[in-house]
Every structure is written in structure tokens, then in C-alpha cells.
Amino acid sequence: MIHLENVLFTITLIMYLAAMLIYFVFIAAKKDAVSKVAVTVHIAGLFIHTAAIVVRGIAAGRLPLTNQYEFASAFAWGLSLVSLLFIVKFKFPVLGAFAAPVTFLIIGYAAMQSKTIHSLMPALKSGWLGVHVSTAIIAYGSFGVSFVLGIIFLLRDKLKDRGFLDQHIPNKEKLDLISYRSAALGMLFLTFTMITGAIWAERAWGSYWSWDPKETWSLVTWIVYAVYLHLRIRRGWRGRSAAIFAVIGFICVMFTYVGVNTLLPGVHSYA
Amino acid sequence: MRFAIVLLVVLAIACSIASLVTQGQSYEWYAQRYSERTAALIIALRLDDAFHSAWFIAINGFLCLNLMLCTLQQLPGLIKRTKAHKLPSEMPDAQAEGIDDPEKLFVKLGMRTIVRGEDGEGRETLFAAKNRAGIWGAFVCHIGILLLIVGFSLGQMTHGEFTAYGVPGQTRAVGDTGLALTIDDFSIGLREDDTVEQYESKITVTDLKSGASETASVSVNNPADLFGMRFYQNSTGWAAKVSVLKDGLPLDSAVVCAGELLPIKDKPELIVYFNAFYPDLVMVSGVGPSTASGQLNNPGYLYSVYYNGELLGMNVLKDGEVVTIDEYTVAFSEPQSYTLIQIKRDFFAPIALAGGVVTLIGLFLAFYLQPQKLWGVREDAGWTVSASCRKGGKLFKERFLNAAGRKEA
Numbered sequence: 191m192i193h194l195e196n197v198l199f200t201i202t203l204i205m206y207l208a209a210m211l212i213y214f215v216f217i218a219a220k221k222d223a224v225s226k227v228a229v230t231v232h233i234a235g236l237f238i239h240t241a242a243i244v245v246r247g248i249a250a251g252r253l254p255l256t257n258q259y260e261f262a263s264a265f266a267w268g269l270s271l272v273s274l275l276f277i278v279k280f281k282f283p284v285l286g287a288f289a290a291p292v293t294f295l296i297i298g299y300a301a302m303q304s305k306t307i308h309s310l311m312p313a314l315k316s317g318w319l320g321v322h323v324s325t326a327i328i329a330y331g332s333f334g335v336s337f338v339l340g341i342i343f344l345l346r347d348k349l350k351d352r353g354f355l356d357q358h359i360p361n362k363e364k365l366d367l368i369s370y371r372s373a374a375l376g377m378l379f380l381t382f383t384m385i386t387g388a389i390w391a392e393r394a395w396g397s398y399w400s401w402d403p404k405e406t407w408s409l410v411t412w413i414v415y416a417v418y419l420h421l422r423i424r425r426g427w428r429g430r431s432a433a434i435f436a437v438i439g440f441i442c443v444m445f446t447y448v449g450v451n452t453l454l455p456g457v458h459s460y461a
Numbered sequence: 462m463r464f465a466i467v468l469l470v471v472l473a474i475a476c477s478i479a480s481l482v483t484q485g486q487s488y489e490w491y492a493q494r495y496s497e498r499t500a501a502l503i504i505a506l507r508l509d510d511a512f513h514s515a516w517f518i519a520i521n522g523f524l525c526l527n528l529m530l531c532t533l534q535q536l537p538g539l540i541k542r543t544k545a546h547k548l549p550s551e552m553p554d555a556q557a558e559g560i561d562d563p564e565k566l567f568v569k570l571g572m573r574t575i576v577r578g579e580d581g582e583g584r585e586t587l588f589a590a591k592n593r594a595g596i597w598g599a600f601v602c603h604i605g606i607l608l609l610i611v612g613f614s615l616g617q618m619t620h621g622e623f624t625a626y627g628v629p630g631q632t633r634a635v636g637d638t639g640l641a642l643t644i645d646d647f648s649i650g651l652r653e654d655d656t657v658e659q660y661e662s663k664i665t666v667t668d669l670k671s672g673a674s675e676t677a678s679v680s681v682n683n684p685a686d687l688f689g690m691r692f693y694q695n696s697t698g699w700a701a702k703v704s705v706l707k708d709g710l711p712l713d714s715a716v717v718c719a720g721e722l723l724p725i726k727d728k729p730e731l732i733v734y735f736n737a738f739y740p741d742l743v744m745v746s747g748v749g750p751s752t753a754s755g756q757l758n759n760p761g762y763l764y765s766v767y768y769n770g771e772l773l774g775m776n777v778l779k780d781g782e783v784v785t786i787d788e789y790t791v792a793f794s795e796p797q798s799y800t801l802i803q804i805k806r807d808f809f810a811p812i813a814l815a816g817g818v819v820t821l822i823g824l825f826l827a828f829y830l831q832p833q834k835l836w837g838v839r840e841d842a843g844w845t846v847s848a849s850c851r852k853g854g855k856l857f858k859e860r861f862l863n864a865a866g867r868k869e870a
Contacts, residue, residue, distance in 0.1 A: 309656040312681035367855050374828040381824055385817040394682050396622075396693040396803045398810060399613065401512045406480040413473040417466055423599070423827075454480060 191249035192307070198242035199263070203297055205235030206270070210290035217287055220354045225283035229274070232286055236270045239297075243267060250307045255323040256314050258451065262300030264323070265447065268331030269293045272372070276335055280368055284358045288338040299448070318390035326383040332376030333415070333443045339369035340436030343429070366428050369436050370419075377415045384408055403454035407446035414439045465531060468524045475520060479511030513617075525610050532603045542596055549834055553847035555858040557865035560844040563587055563837040569864045570848075572835050585839040587846075590832065596851065598827025605823050608816030616809035621690075626801040628700050628716050635804050640688055641667045645676070647800040649697065655755060660694050662800040679802065695803040699738035701762060702795040708788050718799045725789060733791050736763040740796065742779065750777050762793035833857055 212228035243263060246254040254260045273289035276282060343365050349355055360368065387405070392398035399405060418435035421427040427435075483494075486509060491500035507514035560566060564587070567575055572589035580586050623636035632643040646663040659680050666687045667674040677685035677692065684693040703723050705713040713726040719738045725731045739752040742761030750763055765775040766786055778784060783792040837846040846865065850857035 309652055309654060309658070312657060312659050315659070316682045363855055374824075378821070378824050378828060381817075381821050385814075385821060388817065389814070390682075392810065393684060393693075396684070396691075396695065396805055398813070401479075401484070403480045406476050410473045410476050410480075413469050413476075417469050417473075420466060420469075450480075 191245060192305075195242055195245040195249060196305070198238055198245060199301070202235055202239040202242055203294075203301060205231055205238055206266075206290060206294045206297055209235055209286065210294050213283070213287035213290055216283060217354075225286075225358075228286055228290075229277060229283055232270070232274060232277075232290065236267070236274060239263075239267050239270065246307075252310060253320045253323070255319065255327075256310060257303070257308065259300050259303035259305050261323065261327075261447075262296055262303060264327045265330050266293050266297035266300060268327035269296060269334040270331075272328065272331035272335045272375075273338065276339075276368060276372065280360065280364075282358075282360060282368075284355075285335075285338060285342065288342055289335060292334055292338060313394040316390055316394060318386055318393070322383060322386040322390055325379045325386060329376045329379035329383055330443055330447065332372050332379060333411075333440050336369050336372035336376060336436045337440030337443075339365060339372060340433035340440075343369065343433035344437075362429060366432055369433065370422060373415055373418065373436060373439065377412070377419060380408070380412055380415070384412065403450045404446065407442070407450050407454075411439065411442040411446050414442050465524070465527045468520060468527060472520050472524065475511065475517060479508060479517075482508045482511065484510060484512070518614075521610055521614065525607060528603050528607050532600060532607070535600055539596060539600055543593055549836060549849065551849060553849045554855075555861045556845060556847045557862065557867050558840075558845045559842050560837065560846050560865060563844040563846050566846055566865055567835055567837075570833070570835060570861060572833075580838060587837040587844075588835070590834045592830040592832050595826055595830030595832040598823050598825075598830065600823070601826055602820050602823025605816050605818070605820030608819060609813050610816070612809045612811075612813030612816050616807045616813060619809065620805065620807040622806075623804040624695065624801060625804065626698075626718060626799055628718075628797055628799045631716065635666070635690070638688075638690070638804075638806075639669050640690070641669055642692075642802060642804070643667070644800060644802075647697075647798060649798055660697055660800065662694055662802060664692060664802065666692070690804050690806045693803040693805065694800070696801045697798050698801070699740070700797055700799040701735065701738060701760075701793045703733060703735065704792045704794065705733075706790040706792075709790070712789070716795075716797075728789070730769045731786065731789065732767040734765045734767060735793070736765055736775070738762055738796060739777075742777065757796060760796050762796075764791070764793070766791075831857065835861075 209228055209232035212224060212231055216222075216224040216228050243254055246260070255264055269289065270293045273285060273293070277285050277289075342359065343362065346355065346359060346362065346365070359365065384405075387408075388398040391400070391405075414435070418427075418432065418439060421435075422432055482503060483490075486494075488500050488504050491503050491509070494500075495503075503509055507516065511517055557566075564575060567573075567587065567589050570591075572591055574589060576588045578586045578588065621636065621638070623638070625633035625635055625642045627633055627644050629644050629646050632641050634640075635642050643665040644662060645665055648661050650658040650661065652658050661678060661680040663676065663678050664685075665674050665676045668688060675687045677687055679685045679692050679694045681694050684691050686692075698719050700716050700718040703715055703717045704711065705723075705725055707727070713723075715723060717723050717735045719735050721735055723733045723735065725733070737750075739750050739759075739761040741753040741756055741758040743751055743753045743759075745751045750761055752761075753759075760780050762778045763775070764778060764784070766773040766784070768786075773786065776784065778793050780794060781792075783790050785791075831850050833848070833850045835846060835848050837844045848857065848861040
């Protein structure tokens, strides 16, 4: 089982790398047919990734969402899923050229972590684990897509070959709107993650909020996106400022995920 | 609004800084870790207990006040907008002229309840609205956040928290609640690989006033509610029987948990401190006593003896070994696991939870119920239909123009 999971995980890595390179070729060659190949490879990678996660879950006899390797892999899966949803929904393959490298970096980070399957400590043996972590994956994935869209927004005017870009990248207004939609989806799921986490923490640790670094940084991330969405809805902040906020927000997400785990250990140190 | 944004940014910065400083340490600890100047700054700014400091509470207080005023200010406008069924005066996001069958267009865009009327110039009008609840999103979200902060703050101020630990058969008082907790049984479920699967305590709680008692089983993730309080399986440790003999005759005997003191009955100035327990004792050079496994293969008891507060000595005893101080002999035996039960009462936790759920509902309404309006005016050349959407107007505009058979300019 573990061997099969390793094989599937390696294939996933290769598929995401291939998808990323084909997206680059699509932009360089300016051929629509190439973008279809890239999206197909990306989707195939997502399916194999799903299979790898399922196989690990069967091998571990539990949800594979409890350590650095498992969460990084699931994070990459969430980003891959949300970016593909946006690529297909908005017919926007250029998004893949920016989202695939981020996905590849995260799954690369997963590859560097220990893959050993450990038994769950009693605190993690809860039905809330699946709800809490899976909503976090969707939240992080959505913020990742919002970040990528923010980068595209900021780079749009700096990129050459206007004709091709105008054809394949939505105009700034729509780009801004998609980024907002993605951040809004992330905000909704982050809130859900924090609520389910609080309910679970209360049952496991006797306190639903204890200012653990992970909790605190989730709150910081929530506030950053709350400010962004507030300014956008109430003050009409659009475009460049919103794109910069989307980038800052994702930096907070990454710090909450990687930075807190490595620099600020707390009760979430296993995640 | 601007003040609320400033407060949120300040709160985010405060949380970030506080998360970087280890909380609850002493000046000496910070001085050793950073520098004396930094330690003084940390203590002066209350960064050692930032989340309970006056400035942190003040930020949250201002935020609550601001949220409350902002929410109240919005309320009349929201009620007015919800009730309004007349033609909007706002500029539409899109408009299509010369429409022959406006009702078909309305239905195509999901507007089935159409209000007919006349405008000031006596022209026939149509009006329909969808997802009106969406305008309440921000309001509901603010109410949720308010409930959350208020519920959490009141909980922090009024909650009662106690711990009781011991081995099966022991009874402990639950703080000043008038309850007594008896540990009936404690078990540690181990897997084949020696890792812990679950800790489980069977407890009986007695109301000392009425004599009524309730029993329950508590394990990690499965607390029990008894007498209005919640009992959690918190942690475990080692305990042992400490026997004291005087001139060879039994004087005192008690089950003592590692980390506890045992004053000698008729000589209180002499104290035995049970420092630590090693179930599978090994002596590691450069480290000292340690344990090779969690199994009771070679029990070792680290103890220290104090006389009038002064340390007389420290050593490790094995089963069967004794330490003699003057006419007293002390021996450790019968190691066993003790359980630590956390007891909590927080009447306001459900309010905080409700706040979280209301916030979530508010966010859903705000993001996914986009209030859309369609209105039409009959003119000589056919109907002029206008569309507006408070959020995501661009996408609604596209849908509207597609449904009306018009192309975006």
C-alpha cells in the first residue's frame, strides 16, 4: 500500500511539473491547442493525486490529514482543485501557468517531509478532524488562487504581446472580480475552519480558543481578508490595491501554515 | 467604517507581535532569552500576557463599540431597502431597450414574482428582485462577530476552571464548587506498537450539600457534563505509594503523584519530594536517569529530601530500596498511572459558538446571495428593461445582456 502511495505521489509530482511546463509552452507558443493539453495533464495530475491521498488513507486506516506531509499534500490538492475549477469556469488557462508553479512548490514541500505513517494521538481521534482540515484545505486553496490572480493582475500591464494576453486573460475588471470571488470563498471556508476548530479544541483540550500561535495567525489571516473584503465592498477598493491585498493575505496564509509550524510551536505542532 | 478598519489592522498587528513573544514567562526568563532591555520592554508593555492586557481588551472594546454603532446605523436603511418594491432610482448596471416580452426576460433571469405598477408619468412598469436577503449579509456578519467577542469576553471573565487528579479510589474537591470528584477507574488503552490510543477515566461526582451523585466516563474528545460543569480527560502521569517508617515501625503511607510533596506526619519540617518516575529506568551518561520505554520493566523513583526548606539530597530509588534520614525510612512502591481531570464551567461558550455560526451565515449571505433587481418601463418603442446587482454586477450584467440578446459594448 505504502509503495503504491509513493508511486502515485511521484507520478503526481511529475504530472504537476509537466502541466506547469506545458502551460509555459502554451504562453510561449501562443497556441490554444497546447492549453488544452496542459489542462488535461493538470486534471490527470489531480486525479492521480486524489488516488494517492485515498491510498494513503486506506494504508493509515484514517483520514490522511494529520501531519506536515499529509497536510502539504492536501493543500496542494486543494489549490489544484480550486485553480482547475476557476480555469474551467472562466475559460482561463493562463491561470494554470501561475497556479501550477505554486501547486508544484507546495507538493515539493510535501515531498521533503517525512512520509512515515504514525498512529494518531488521542486528541486527533475525532470526527471533527475531517471537517476542520478539509475546510482548511479549500480555504487555503481559494486564497492561493486569489493570490495567483492578484499576481496576474499586477503583471498584466507589464507583460508584452497584448493581443495574445487580451485574448487569454480576462480584462482587469473581471480579473479583479474573480480574485474577489476566490478570496470570498476562502474567507467563508476559513471562518468555517476556525469554528469547527474551536468546537473540536473545546472537546479535546477543554478550551475553544487558547491563543495558540496557529489560532492567533488564523485570526490574523482572517482579519487581513476581512479588511480586504470590507474595503472592496464598502469603499470600492478595486484593482491594484485589491491585488496587493490578495498577495499579502496569502503571505499570511503561508506563514500560518509553514512559519507557525516551524517557528512558533504550540498545540498545533503536528499540523 | 474607517475607524473599524484601523482597529482591525491594529488588532492584527497586536496579535502578530504577541504570537512572537512566548506568553506567561517571567522577567528573568525574557532577560535570559533576549536581553534585559527587551525583557523590560516586554513586561512594561504587558506583552508577556498580551491577550489579557488592558490595551488588548481596549482594542476589542472599541471594535465592539464601533461594530455596534455601525450595525445600528445600517439597520433603518436595510429595513427600508428590504420593503421597497418601487422602481429603483439608482443607475442600472445594464439596460436593454426595445424588449417585446419583458416577462420572458425576467423569468429567464430567475425573477418569477413580478410587481406591476405605473411610474410618475403614467407608464406601465414591472419590477422584480431576487436574493434580497443578501443585503443583510454584512449586518448579520457584524452581529455574529459581536456575539462572538461578547460571548468570549464574558466567558473569560466569569468562567470557572479547576483540576483534580489522582489514582482510582481517591476523592478530590472540585475547587470551591461544593462538588467532590471520585476517580473510580483509570485506564490507558495502548496499541500494539505501544502508542496510546485513548485515556479513559470513570468518575463519580458528588454534590456535598445534597449528597446527590452522578457517574460518567470521560476520555480525550469525549467530555462529560455533570452538575452544570464539563469534565475533561486532560492528562496523566505517574504516582506511587510512599511509605514512611519511624524506628522501623510504619508511620505514614500515601499515594503521591510525581511532582507532589509528602510532609512527614510528625515532623513537618522534613519533606520528601517525589520529583519524577521512570518506568523503565536507565542511567544515561551525561543525562542522568531516563526511561527506556513506557513499560514498567525497571521502576525508578527520583526523589529529593528537604529539611526546613533546605535540600538535603536527591537520588533515584528502585523498588525495594529505601532511604534513611535520621530515624525515618522512606520507600517507594506500587507505581501506577494517575489521571488529571479538568473541570470547566463557561455559561457564555454557547453565545460565542452562536456568534461563530451567525458570522458564517452572514458571510454566506454577503458573498453568495447577490441582490439583483430588474425593472422595466413601457415606452413607445417597446420595453426598456434595466438590471442592477449590488455585488458582482459585472457577471450579472453579462448574464442580463445574453438573456436580452444584446452584446456588451
